Amino acid sequence: MNKTAAGRRIRRSVLFVVLPAALALSGCVATPQPGITNADTPSHTVPGPAAGVATTSAPLESTQASNKAPVYWIGRSNDNVFLYREFRDVPEEDNPITRALRVMMSQKPLDPDFFTPWQNPKMLATSISGKNVITVDVSADAFNSNVDADMAERAIQQLVYTATAAGASAGLTDTGQQIQVVVLVDGHTDYVAFNRVRLGSPTSRSAGMVAPVWIIDPQEGTEVADGAVKISGRSTVPGGKLHWELLRVDGTSKTPYLNGDITAAADADKSGLFNLALNLGPGNYEVRVSQMDPAGKVKDLNVDTRGFTVR
Known part of the structure; x- marks a missing residue:
């Protein structure tokens, strides 16, 4: 057998061994699906709370100690x-x-x-x-x-x-x-x-991704002192109307206790913020805050809830 023919046979053997390994490897690596988007240009846009009502994004956090x-x-x-x-x-x-x-x-x-x-x-x-x-x-x-x-x-x-x-x-x-x-x-x-x-492109916060209503305090599971309980949060609609409801929680049972309406701040330095002070005795509670649909078609629009305990 001449050396040239032997060389071709050896190369064919090597290819036969390597090719299945390459196929096996390709089966382990995730193949990107059609419709890939770039991080800096998300395709999804979140609708506003109601037709004709503009929303804003969450402001950047301020420095805290x-x-x-x-x-x-x-x-x-x-x-x-x-x-x-x-x-x-x-x-x-x-x-x-x-x-x-x-x-x-x-x-x-x-x-x-x-x-x-x-x-x-x-x-x-x-x-x-x-x-x-x-x-x-x-x-x-x-x-x-x-x-x-x-x-x-x-x-x-x-x-x-x-x-x-x-x-x-x-x-x-x-x-x-x-x-x-x-x-x-x-x-x-x-x-x-x-x-x-x-990934890889410089990416900023995308407006519309943050919750339209969000209770900041108290956080879930927080224990607060008996007496005046302060509830705060923000809405992405400055000056927008909000509905709140407080429920007493006993095991798996939740009983309506208090409710009312408030208005989110419209001032530029407090845009969308809301505050609520309630005088509460000891017990377990859940507070619910939602935007009010100007058209009256949706109840509990963009609701957020927090459970907390008063000692």
């Missing part, structure tokens, strides 16, 4: 899904942005109405450039959830809102400028998150 981290979660309201914020206790071994994102990816929300599609990553690191750009570098295992396109876009915005909130509340960013987030996966750009959203 508290060591609690602002963390955004995903929650359902009526037939839609929005972002909601909780303040969480965090360890101090990481920088404030990394701490907040680690809670978002590895812990559960306090409120059982909220959830997160993120998984606890093996690697997570963050940094800030002088141009108000936060870079998040996370390992690919953070995306090990099967979600649809809309939920994938919300999950990326959940990360953007949490990272920018943590940076602003810790005084690490200039709140007078737009803050953007770049997400790297294992140090690389162009990763397709959840098989749906291409």
